[in-house]
Amino acid sequence: MGEAINLELLLHRALAPVEPPERLASQLAATLQSITDMAAEELEGWELASMRDPRNWVRPAAALVVGTAAGGALVLLRARQRHRDRPASSIGELRDRAAETAQDFADEARRLLDSR
Amino acid sequence: MIEPTGSAKAQLDAKFSELYKAHLRDVYSYSFYRVGNHHDAEDLTEQTFLQAYRHFERALRESDGRPLRPWLIRIAHNLAANLYRDRARRPQSPLDESAPIAAAHTTEELVAGRDELKRVLEGVELLPDDRREALIMRFALGMDNREIARALGRTDGATKVLIHRAIKQLESLVAMGEAD
Numbered sequence: 001m002g003e004a005i006n007l008e009l010l011l012h013r014a015l016a017p018v019e020p021p022e023r024l025a026s027q028l029a030a031t032l033q034s035i036t037d038m039a040a041e042e043l044e045g046w047e048l049a050s051m052r053d054p055r056n057w058v059r060p061a062a063a064l065v066v067g068t069a070a071g072g073a074l075v076l077l078r079a080r081q082r083h084r085d086r087p088a089s090s091i092g093e094l095r096d097r098a099a100e101t102a103q104d105f106a107d108e109a110r111r112l113l114d115s116r
Numbered sequence: 117m118i119e120p121t122g123s124a125k126a127q128l129d130a131k132f133s134e135l136y137k138a139h140l141r142d143v144y145s146y147s148f149y150r151v152g153n154h155h156d157a158e159d160l161t162e163q164t165f166l167q168a169y170r171h172f173e174r175a176l177r178e179s180d181g182r183p184l185r186p187w188l189i190r191i192a193h194n195l196a197a198n199l200y201r202d203r204a205r206r207p208q209s210p211l212d213e214s215a216p217i218a219a220a221h222t223t224e225e226l227v228a229g230r231d232e233l234k235r236v237l238e239g240v241e242l243l244p245d246d247r248r249e250a251l252i253m254r255f256a257l258g259m260d261n262r263e264i265a266r267a268l269g270r271t272d273g274a275t276k277v278l279i280h281r282a283i284k285q286l287e288s289l290v291a292m293g294e295a296d
Contacts, residue, residue, distance in 0.1 A: 007236070007283060008255075010232060011236060011240075011255040011286075012255050013233060014233045014237050014255075015240070015251065015252060015255040017145045017256055017257070018144055018149075018157075018256075019144075020140055020144035024144070024161065025140060027162070028161070029133075029136075032169060
């Protein structure tokens with residue numbers, strides 16, 4: 001047991017912590033700082049560049065188109081359902097329904113724009 | 117992943133700076149005893165902190181308040197393993213004899229204990245990788261079993277057994293060296 005304790009003491013001495021060279025600390029700090037700066041600049045640069053590049057407009061534009069199409073389809077469905085419930089019997093009534101549907105489109109468009 | 121905002125990023129960088137200051141010596145010591153020379157130890161230390169910086173936010177989130185030293189040492193451990201794989205070799209020369217021992221002891225102690233310490237270091241070099249690493253973490257870094265277990269990805273129990281076996285094997289190696 002005594003030998004084991006001795007060996008542990010020897011291990012403590014043999015494997016003493018090693019001080020890093022001073023220049024390593026400053027070198028590493030400088031590297032990390034430059035990475036942080038570069039990352040911030042890159043992010044800013046990317047944001048500006050992405051808005052200038054029309055290829056990056058496709059996604060938001062596609063989202064707008066999809067959203068609008070979905071809204072339009074919903075209006076038509078509502079109109080058809082309403083018209084099935086009460087069939088038109090005159091030209092005047094057809095005109096009223098066209099006006100209702102146009103109003104629905106306008107409301108839907110307003111709702112979509114408000115939600116953006 | 118949610119990108120941190122400006123002030124959150126500054127806080128994160130400040131925390132990383134604390135971590136780096138607190139554990140630079142640990143990572144360097146581990147690297148030195150692992151690769152056996154100052155040049156590679158500096159490279160390994162730098163790479164370890166650069167990698168740690170990239171994953172710091174996630175590590176902080178997942179650590180749940182536990183110390184991050186085992187995580188740092190695990191990064192160094194993995195990078196050192198890659199270094200050996202790339203070079204397909206173990207350290208080419210034994211540990212630089214000049215630095216750690218000379219730094220920690222007086223001349224008289226060196227003269228008296230040099231042979232003994234040399235035998236111990238040679239024995240450590242002959243141990244299987246996992247046993248050698250466990251001893252480096254325990255004695256050079258002062259890590260407890262739990263920290264070593266986390267760094268090596270083992271259970272506390274398995275780590276205790278690993279260290280026990282490492283010391284037993286080292287005893288035999290040193291005894292054999294004395295007999296020669």
